[in-house]
Amino acid sequence: MTIKLHNTKTRKKEVFAPIDPDNVRMYVCGPTVYDRAHLGNARPVVVFDVLYRLLRYTYGADHVTYVRNFTDVDDKINARAAESGRSIGEITAETTQWFLDDMAALGALEPNHMPRATQFIPQMVTMIEDLIAKGHAYEAEGHVLFAVDSWREHYGNLSGRSVDDMIAGARVEVAPYKKNPMDFVLWKPSSPDLPGWESPWGRGRPGWHIECSAMAYELLGESFDIHGGGNDLMFPHHENEIAQSCCAHPEGEFAKVWMHNEMLQVEGKKMSKSLGNFFTVRDLIDGNWSGGWKVPGEVIRFVFLGTHYRKPMDWTETTAKSAMEELARWYRFPDFMKGNSSEPVKDISAALSDDLNTPEVLKILRDLAKLHAYEELSASLRFLGFTGKWFFDLIPSEEVSRRIQSLVSELDRFREEKNYAAADELRAQLTAAGVQVRSSKGISEFSVTSDFAPSKLEELQ
Incomplete structure (x- = not known):
């Protein structure tokens, strides 16, 4: 069956033709793990889980590779550690498991690979060195920045913006060491109280964008089929991924199809x-x-x-x-x-x-x-x-069902006796226990809700 997908890059729906039908490859940007996933974070997980299921169905489960990363080095994580007094490792381990548990509750399959940024620091350093050697990045005051002017002809194609328009309207950090306001950080220095790794530019940590490029290259190669995420990531994150990946590996095209879900x-x-x-x-x-x-x-x-x-x-x-x-x-x-x-x-x-x-x-x-x-x-x-x-799991056992039915019959008796106060009180108690009662023509039927708590029935007389 032919699959058609809307490609953000070309702004049209296209027939999907994988680079290698025996290894269909997809990368989706994952969470920054410093807290619980909010409802908006869950939407791309469900969207691309459905796509993952379709690809497995169409090409075979053994012929699809799905990668979704965890960002476990980030200033938000550093701030959470500082305010809580807990270690960064403890926070990221806990919140990563929270994410996995919550997404499993939504019925999402786990991807084939779930790399953590901190596991790929050497690969990021190598990619940054390569970008410097090729004239696409430069070192300045302990930072390494991507030179947008070196990719000016292509930068902005995904989001449909020109560099001049982006400079005029963007909220970017205008640092004195930047050659162009749009240049973005690949590596930045770390103070002794922050996570850091040794590099040719001193002890520091990666910028946000480089991690996805390095991990996608290591796990999927210089070209792969689909890159997904929320449309809030289109710029600057995905735009920057394309720039640094295509400059580091000009033999490839990075992602062939780009897909973005709305907010x-x-x-x-x-x-x-x-x-x-x-x-x-x-x-x-x-x-x-x-x-x-x-x-x-x-x-x-x-x-x-x-x-x-x-x-x-x-x-x-x-x-x-x-x-x-x-x-x-x-x-x-x-x-x-x-x-x-x-x-x-x-x-x-x-x-x-x-x-x-x-x-x-x-x-x-x-x-x-x-x-x-x-x-x-x-x-x-x-x-x-x-x-x-x-x-x-909510279906009551026979014993519990008999107990509920007895209480519902008692509710009907109260109503027949016009003891409405007692009837209302019992109905409220049943509702609090997660039992919903519907009455029609003097006969009541019950069902249980997601709040069903059998233990609360024991308290009812």
Whole structure:
């Protein structure tokens, strides 16, 4: 099946033709590990996880190499260590594992390689030396900077800006040792209290951009198929990656296809702490957010798939609740998810092959549900990263179910006796335990929510 992807570099949708079909290679910029991943950080993970699954399906799991890095040397990390009194290594080890756990909760597969920047310092130094030797970088006051003028003809092609326009409108550090305001740091000196490595330019640490170029070259070669990330990275990060990589390895083209996902909003507004709408993936999963209820990782994933990756996404509580109810309704189908197949229906693979058209994928899933095509629906969901574990873990045991049913019957009795105060109190207690009760014509039925806590039932009389 032919895959078509929108290439940021050419600004059009193109037929994807891998350099080597036996080794399809993709690099996606990963997190700077100093804190929990917020909801916006999770969107590119899910987007490129879906692409990774499609590539594995199309070319074979053994013929796809996916790299996503961890930035574990950065001024934000240094600041977090200084303010917390903890070591940098301790912080990065903890937050790296947090990220892996939270993304696994979203159903994301782990990439083939997850390199840490600190593991590739020698390779970065070698690349910087090469750039200096080729006249694309220079040393100044303990820093090494990339000379944008040496790549002026090409610099800005990805983001569609000229160097002059960028100089006029950019917020860049105008240091006296820069030959051009747009020149960016490849290496900078470290004081004794900061992480540092020995180099030809003294003890220091790498700039942000060089790490991805060095790691991509070491793990994927001078040319590879796809480079992805959020569109906030297009400039300057990805623009700078292209410049230093193509100058260091002119025999290659670095990334053939560039893909960028759009940003995320919350309830129609930019996510920010000042607006009180900022939360992490873990906040949602644990229920520590403005909605106040636990959002399973699969529900977050489902919400993400409802918006095409190249369009801005709006996270709302209403959308999340609808997603959870829809998934739960599917999982309640008889003998659902008991098979082992993860072969999607052809319409789904075709929709994904059309520049990851995930809204169309959800439409197809809904059509399968309407047709009661349970086997095809469950296999397609598994392919897309949905297992239903969160839902099936919520199903009460027979003993607990009998206990809930007894309490619900007592609720009905209170209502028949017009003891509405007692009925309201019991309903509130059941709700607090994660049991939702629906009453119609004097008969009540129950279901459990993601906040279901069987231990709280023991407290009810």
